[in-house]
Amino acid sequence: MNAPVIRLYDTQRSGNAWKIRIMAGLLGQPLERRTLSIDRGDLGTPAFAKLNRFRQVPLLELPDGSAIPESMAILFFLSAGTPWWPADRLEQAEVMSWLSFEQSRHMPPLAQLRLHLAIHPDWPLAAEQRATWQRQAEEALSILNTRLLESGSEGWVAGAGQPSIADVALYPYSRLARMAGLDLPRFEAVSDWIGRFEALPGYQPLFPGRPDLNEHAEEI
Ligand SMILES: N[C@@H](CCC(=O)N[C@@H](CS)C(=O)NCC(=O)O)C(=O)O
Structure with missing residues (x-):
């Protein structure tokens, strides 16, 4: 059976999505990348709008199908319970x-x-x-x-x-x-x-x- 994957929708040059790849690396959290291209128009498709109403990357998709847009929300989600998000x-x-x-x-x-x-x-x-x-x-x-x-x-x-x-x-x-x-x-x-x-x-x-x-x- 395949291990459940957390999937990151990003683009190659997105600084906002880079935050998430860095966070995952620092936490040792594996991510599967789905790399889109703004120049090719990938973010404007109805399929992507269905995944992310904001039509931007980054977007994090969890194994149960729920999706988290916005880099700050994703950083919080990944870091909660680790030293990267303080307890105080x-x-x-x-x-x-x-x-x-x-x-x-x-x-x-x-x-x-x-x-x-x-x-x-x-x-x-x-x-x-x-x-x-x-x-x-x-x-x-x-x-x-x-x-x-x-x-x-x-x-x-x-x-x-x-x-x-x-x-x-x-x-x-x-x-x-x-x-x-x-x-x-x-x-x-x-x-x-x-x-x-x-x-x-x-x-x-x-x-x-x-x-x-x-x-x-x-x-x-
Ligand atoms: N507030 C958002 C900003 C995301 C953002 O600006 N993403 C850019 C790439 S770095 C994007 O998707 N641009 C395409 C567009 O806005 O059409 C976040 O922090 O995640």
């Missing part, structure tokens, strides 16, 4: 505040700049829009940098002693900031934290087995 209510609130920051102020400008500058440079991008995203992305990295400076050279996003799903959530689009045209080394504490994060046992690069391709722009 105040610490949980701290983690959630960083998840909210990632979704509202960090990921949107960084993901849009990466999409327009590196993945689809053929798409039109008005100078004013680019400048707004650039300002928002710099502000988000600066807030994260200040937090990591407070946490110290061994520290993590939502507490000094232990990484949490806040680190997993904030890693991908921080790591990809150069593709978004940002000067990542200027955010020294963020750069150091990225190095510490990538040294964690179970860390997964964007393209499996190819950490050298983390900033690769094309599907392979």
Whole structure:
């Protein structure tokens, strides 16, 4: 009999889905990947809309057929009961505040700049829009940098002693900031934290087995 599988719907270059592959790697949780392509229109099909009303990746499908959309919800689901989701209510609130920051102020400008500058440079991008995203992305990295400076050279996003799903959530689009045209080394504490994060046992690069391709722009 086949072992029940947890299935991840993702795309090759999705930073939001990368969070889930990293989390599964860090937890030693096997995942079966169903890799779709936005450029091919896979997310616009009625079959995918039936699985995920939000029509986005990541989507996690459980062995009983239930499905969880949204990277934050999936990170919570996978990490609950492990050290990646703290037991203390105040610490949980701290983690959630960083998840909210990632979704509202960090990921949107960084993901849009990466999409327009590196993945689809053929798409039109008005100078004013680019400048707004650039300002928002710099502000988000600066807030994260200040937090990591407070946490110290061994520290993590939502507490000094232990990484949490806040680190997993904030890693991908921080790591990809150069593709978004940002000067990542200027955010020294963020750069150091990225190095510490990538040294964690179970860390997964964007393209499996190819950490050298983390900033690769094309599907392979
Ligand atoms: N809030 C969502 C955002 C997911 C998201 O933006 N996914 C992108 C790929 S990284 C996507 O599916 N884009 C296709 C589309 O929106 O049509 C999450 O955190 O999971």
